[in-house]
Amino acid sequence: MDKTKKIAIVGGGIAGASVALYLAQTGLNITLFDKEKSLVSGPPMCHLHAGGNLYREIDDNQCKMLLKQSIELLRFYPYAIDFRPTVIATPTVDESSPDELLPRLKMLQYEYEKMIEEDPNNKVLGESAEYFKCYSKEDVLALREQESVKNPHTLDEWMIPVVNNIELDKIKYPLIIVQEYGLNVFRISASATLGLQKFDNVSVKNETKVIDINKYDNGFTIAYKHDNQEFSEDFDYLINAAGFRSGEIDDMLGIKRDRLVEFKAAYVTKCEKYDTLWPEVIFHGKRGTPQGMAQFTPYPDGYFQLHGMTKDITLFDDGLVRSNALSAQPKLDDKFIKKIDQGWCFTVTQSRTQAAIEHMAQYIPAFKDAKVASKPLYGAQQIPGEDADLRASEVSFEGERYARCEIVKASSILTMADAIVQKLIGLGFVDSSFYGQRDFSTAEQIKKEEIDIYAEKTCQEREYPSSLAFVNKSY
Structure with missing residues (x-):
């Protein structure tokens, strides 16, 4: 050297x-x-993506790559990970079925088991047999009979606040819980x-x-x-x-160099009603529509970070731009650059955070009383090439x-x-x-x-x- x-x-x-x-x-x-x-x-970052189950549109190879890479990241930054699982819910208004996720989940469970066999130190997402678990409507109703646990350790214990608070009639079954943890920026x-x-x-x-x-x-x-x-x-x-x-x-x-740049934001809220520990909860939906994915990320002390993949919450009109023949740098509108460099005005923060609260409240009704807790978490990310759905790139x-x-x-x-x-x-x-x-x-x-x-x-x-x-x- x-x-x-x-x-x-x-x-x-x-x-x-x-x-x-x-x-x-x-x-x-x-x-x-x-x-x-x-x-x-x-x-903003909030999710480890240990398998990429938030993204139904990506292929299995990207999912395998995200699983392997997430395990390595968890070991690299061990004190930056929030060790709580993620619940995947499919709303009744969504065209897909939660059963469509099961082959991918079984494949990822097998990949995780192989990684543990290759190196026991890779067992950082819990036991491979508990990488995911499905809950039927009957299972959910049975869990509703149990009281919340202050310090949940089992997947069933993590599910209790979810089944006690979401609109069960707006969800398709099974509900799925996955060992995809949190990522704290x-x-x-x-x-x-x-x-x-x-x-x-x-x-x-x-x-x-x-x-x-x-x-x-x-x-x-x-x-x-x-x-x-x-x-x-x-x-x-x-x-x-x-x-x-x-x-x-x-x-x-x-x-x-061809690339995309996308401006995104997540919203910080506080809900005094919730003093128990939650898993992260994902309500799937079609990106860019009024029923876009809703993402509910818990922090201590009743704080929650919200994503809503709609154009009045996380996504923005003209927020996705491409490079051109004259420049490798996609040109974001000045209003986004101003947000990045100078911050947000209160009225926009208030209106978009309130939209995120209302989007979430359709599935978790009591969350309608949540309040704006701070300015958003926000920024722009690059995506190499021309595929806006790309998730695994280095x-x-x-x-x-x-x-x-x-x-x-x-x-x-x-x-x-x-x-x-x-x-x-x-x-x-x-x-x-x-x-x-x-x-x-x-x-x-x-x-x-x-x-x-x-x-x-x-x-x-x-x-x-x-x-x-x-x-x-x-x-």
């Missing part, structure tokens, strides 16, 4: 911060540029930041904007601005992890020394890092023994209490309720 080689990573979202943490272990000189005050501040930010601080060979430049990049034979010169001062520095390898602004880096280098390359991080879901970060390491091995920068390495010692060195403190501080700095920094402790 040549540890004098310098690697530049542009963008400190989950892709950039995670690949920096991964590559830090090689001993290479890593510089991470991020325009925000803290790492991992991009679009504030705790990932804390984990990545604290992890990177342990490496002397990593420099994190927050509140720093890359303003120009020039390529020469064996590297790049990066010009950047910090505290109104301009600097430039040479690097041997460039990793573009700029998220929805990745096209701007391509444009600096004169490289064409990385692409231009030449020998330029990589683009193109994850759509957070779970893809380690597969992405593997591909970049393979390129660095080919250049002689990294020893071949680092390829496919799954040394999670850095994550294990960070104490949960440290992450609690840092995640809560990050919540407060970003003006969200402190409760969003914590995960349910019981499971």
Whole structure:
């Protein structure tokens, strides 16, 4: 290995911060540029996608990939995961049947069992036999006779608040519960930041904007601005992890790349009625219609994050845009850029959050009394290529020394890092023994209490309720 080689990573979202943490272990000189005050501040995350069961439209291969990648992510960020399962419900107004999901679930259960056989440390989603469970109408009525459990441990115990609160006549059966856990963006930010601080060979430049990049034979010169001062520095390898602004880096280098960018938001609510622990609940629906998917994500202290895949909640008119022949950067309307860079006005926050509450209340009637708890969680994500339904994607390359991080879901970060390491091995920068390495010692060195403190501080700095920094402790 040549540890004098310098690697530049542009963008400190989950892709950039995670690949920096991964590559830090090689001993290479890593510089991470991020325009925000803290790492991992991009679009909302709330779901581990350990099998991709939220997405009926994706194929089995993407589901298998998401399962494998989610298990790796869980091991990489062990204190950023909310260990609670997810309930999948199919409304009576939906055209599909929940039975259509069963072949996929059985396939994923088998894949999970194989992964455990290959490495017992992969058993992070509970027992493979309990990866999912189905509940008939009779099963649900029987569960309604039981009292809620303060600290649920079994799948039946997790189901009790669901069956006691949802409109049973608006749901097709079976109801399905799956071991797809929660993903906490504030705790990932804390984990990545604290992890990177342990490496002397990593420099994190927050509140720093890359303003120009020039390529020469064996590297790049990066010009950047910090505290109104301009600097430039040479690097041997460039990793573009700029998220929805990745096209701007391509444009600096004169490289064409087809991609989509989509603006999305999730809404933070509080409901005083619910003092028990909930699983996440997904009500399937056709995207973009008034009956689009409704997603109910619990946090401690009665806070809930809501998605509604309708155009007056999570989706936006003109919120999905494409690159063109003149630029690799899809152009979002200025109103979305203003939201990302300057925040939301109260009236829009109020109206869209209320729409999300009403969308959810059609299935959970008591939730109609929920209130707006804060500004939304929001941002834009890139999707490489032209398929808006793509969910499993990792990385692409231009030449020998330029990589683009193109994850759509957070779970893809380690597969992405593997591909970049393979390129660095080919250049002689990294020893071949680092390829496919799954040394999670850095994550294990960070104490949960440290992450609690840092995640809560990050919540407060970003003006969200402190409760969003914590995960349910019981499971």
